[in-house]
Amino acid sequence: MSEKAQANQDEDQQVEEYSKAPSSVIYEAIRREGEHELSRSTSALWWSGVAAxxxxxxxxxxxxxxxxxxxxxxxxxxxTNLGYTVGFLIVILGRMQLFTENTILPILPLFLSPTRSNFVQTARLWGIVFAANLVGCLAAALVLVHGNILPAERFAGVLAISRHYAEATSVEHFAWAVPAGFLIAALVWILPRMESAGEVLMIVIVTYIIGLGGMSHVVAGSTELFVLVFTGELGLATALFGCILPALAGNVLGGTGIFAALTYAQVREEI
Structure with a gap:
């Protein structure tokens, strides 16, 4: 067999293996990534979360x-919701720490080995990343409102979408956050099988659906809420307890309680 024919055969075999990767292989890849995230230092998690x-x-x-x-x-x-995908592209392709991705990444190792140590490590990861994400959103909102970095007409557009997000009740934020959490977890599950160009397209599709559907994402929505806090249109307590925490609970339920649990159920006998 010629070298060219052998190369083509090897390439075809690689494509076939990649395209037919069973769920257990994807599970293992994500589980290992989750273990890596759990082992990262507090400083690394914090600054990656702030950046996100x-x-x-x-x-x-x-x-x-x-x-x-x-x-x-x-x-x-x-x-307008095409714009909603921009931040997710930067965060996910930049491998920054986004809380909603962590509703599945560290959970798969926890499902496999539900020890006290793993519970503590997961709680540590969640706490650091969520707090860091909020600090990053708070800093961004502060600069947007008081930094005079945008023309007035463009800032008016930011205010308009922020006001629209804040109009939802706490019950609505919780309910609308469940499918958003499910979709982000599904995105994390899908990405290991994607090529680089496919990654971009999949991130755009999934996050566009979240934005177009008016779903609540606890991190992206926090910037909108903090913008209104700094303009004096919304109280901090209302933002936290009426919007952010309900969205947090919904994202966790959709990402961990539904998607991650179902994912583990389909592969537990194979692993």
Missing amino acids: GLAISTSVLAEGFLAAILPHAEWTPAI
């Missing part, structure tokens, strides 16, 4: 910019 909070705020910027220049029509959200 800052970066996810570009979703608010991009969506607000589009809202500022487009007319108010029924079709407008179909365009």
Whole structure:
């Protein structure tokens, strides 16, 4: 067999193996990534989480910019929510620590070995990353409101989408956060099988659906809420207890309570 034919055969075999990777293989890949995240230092997790909070705020910027220049029509959200995908692209492709990704990553090792040590490690990871994400969002909102970094007409678009997000009740934020948590966890599950170009497309599709559906994402939504806090339109307690914590509970239920649990159930006999 010629070298070219052998190379083609090897390539075909690699493609076949990759495309037919069973769920147990994907589970193992994500579990190992989860174990790596659990073993990272507090400092590494913290600064990666802060960076993610800052970066996810570009979703608010991009969506607000589009809202500022487009007319108010029924079709407008179909365009403005393309901006919502920007922050997720930066965070996920940049491998930053986003809390909603961690509703599945460290949970798979925990399901496999539900020891006290793993519970403590998972709680540590969640606490650090969530707090860091909020600090990043808080810093981004502070700069947006008081830094004078945007023209007034563009900032008006950011305010408009922030006000729309804050209109939901705590019950609505919880309910609307469940499918968002499920979709982000599904995205984490899918990405190991994707090529680089496919990663970009999948991130855009999934996060666009979240934005277009008006679902609540606890981190991206926090920047919008903090913008209103710094402009004096919303109280901090209302933002935290009426919006952020209900969205947090919904994201965790959708990502961990539903998707991660179902994922483990389908592969537990194989692993």
